[in-house]
Amino acid sequence: MxxxxxxxxxxxxxxxxxxxxxxxxxxxxxxxxxxxxxxxWSLSEWITTRDKMRMMDLWLALHSPSPYEFYLGTEYGFSETGRNHVRFNAAAYASIFGLEVQKSILNSNEWLGLFMLRIMGYHAQATNITMQAGLRSEFKPDVARNALAGIAMSIYITRFFGIDGFYRHHFLSVLNADGYRVRGHHVEGGVFIDFKFVRIYGMYYYKPETIFRPSRIENAGRSGVNTGIRLYF
Structure with missing residues (x-):
């Protein structure tokens, strides 16, 4: 038991x-x-979070107590073909909308007018993605006037250092009196360092073009390095 x-x-x-x-x-x-x-995390969750952050950036930009931002800059371009140039630019932002004017001299006589829409980011001097559209006039000595569209992006790696770049497509220009037309694109990419309101940068650029003349078609373009300075206000 x-x-x-x-x-x-x-x-x-x-x-x-x-x-x-x-x-x-x-x-x-x-x-x-x-x-x-x-x-x-999943890709769908990341996309949802990204969209929420983008909407928050747009809302903050639209409701910022100081929505205005300006910058002035100049740069010197070293061309691989020896056609170096100097460029000046000025831009003004009201919230997520901006206007920019550029002027190139020396071996390049070019005017550029851009309308910008920042679809991601709080400031121009911050991580952002910005859509661009505008007009371009170049005299070399043939006159070319193009509409253009593109996208620009800045990404801060640290608080004071980042990468920057843009892509612009130049649509077929208006036919001039000599039967000259041109189209192409403009790509730039590089790095920058911010010292408070001063930015120093270096960019590699590539600018191929297709030129249409009454008797022939030519492929041309320029590439090189731009170094410059920009002041933010």
Missing amino acids: KKLTAIALAVCAFTASSAVHADEIYTFVVKKQEAKAKHR
């Missing part, structure tokens, strides 16, 4: 111990899965 009682108690103890152990394993597995779920 005592042996049966001891066996029964041992079975009960083993069963209880097994149940507790199984419960501990289940709890451990469940908690581990919950911990993984907290740090797991």
